[in-house]
Amino acid sequence: MSYLEIYFLLLEQINDKFIYLKSNIYIIFVIDNQFIMSHIVFYIKLEPYLKQWLHNSLGNPVVFPPQSNENAVIRRFLRKRPPEVQPEMAEDELTAIVIPDSKAKPPQYYNYLGKKAKAAVKETIEDLFRANLWNEMSDLTKRDCGLNKTIAxxxxxxxxxxDYSETVRQKYYRMRxxxxxxxxxxGSLTRKHSDELAVFVQTQTTPNTHNPIR
Structure with missing residues (x-):
């Protein structure tokens, strides 16, 4: 019996669980004559630019570093799926994120995040994006290149x-x-570019000469 035949035989044996497998676990059929089942995931809706940035940086499905703040937040709010809640199904507008391994909360049992928990995870992702954008752009804007071209x-x-470079530019501009x-x-205090880079003049401050209050 081939590995593929065994696979479908197993699905027949656990037919009532198939929707769970199809929606929450990525399955790779055969690699080096072995079945490999990947990590359990959950789905979250993100703005398109965030989704593309995450996939480019951390893969698809998204895998955060083991000791990351994002994984800490995910683990903190994971709980067992309520009986009345159906497993999530993959959709184009959703982003799949791998649930981190945990001895205290094994993903095969703890794989549910409520709406508010997902909102907290989304906030950590947005913070990570802003940190990445700010750190790299702060260095790039010191070069003699306009903001629009640099953002693009x-x-x-x-x-x-x-299509989303203008959205990112506006986010960076609002932050600054x-x-x-x-x-x-x-940012720079003296340079001026033609594409909305503000010019600031920093005046030299003098030491405080007031006598201390006794």
Whole structure:
């Protein structure tokens, strides 16, 4: 009997669980004459640019580093699937994320995240994106290149379609502006480019000469 025949025989034996296997576990039929079943996943809806960035950086399905903040949040809110809740099905607009291994919460039993738990996971992903964008763009904007071209090149490098480069540019611009309005200048203070780069002049401060209060 071939491996493929064995596989379908097993599916017949656990027919009531097939929808779970099809939706929550990625199955690879045969590699080096062995069955390999990949990790259990959950699905989350993200903006297209976030999904593309994650796939480019961490694969599809997405696998966060073992000790990452994202995995810590996922493990914290994992629970057993309520009996009345049907397993999730893969859809084009959803992003599959691998549930991290845990002795305290084995993924085969703990594989459910509620709406608020997924919102918390999404927030950690957005924070990670902003950190990546800010750290790399802060260095790139020191070069003699306009912001629009720099953002477009950054998106291309990170697997984000041109259709979303303007969305990313606006996100970066809002981040920088929110600080500059409070007197915190995180970019260049003297340069000026033609594509909306603000010009700031930082005046030299003097030491505090007030006598201390006794």
């Amino acid at each position: 090149a950054w998106c291309e490098m990170h697997g984000i379609d041109d 502006t929110s600080y500059s309005r409070r007197g915190i200048f995180l």
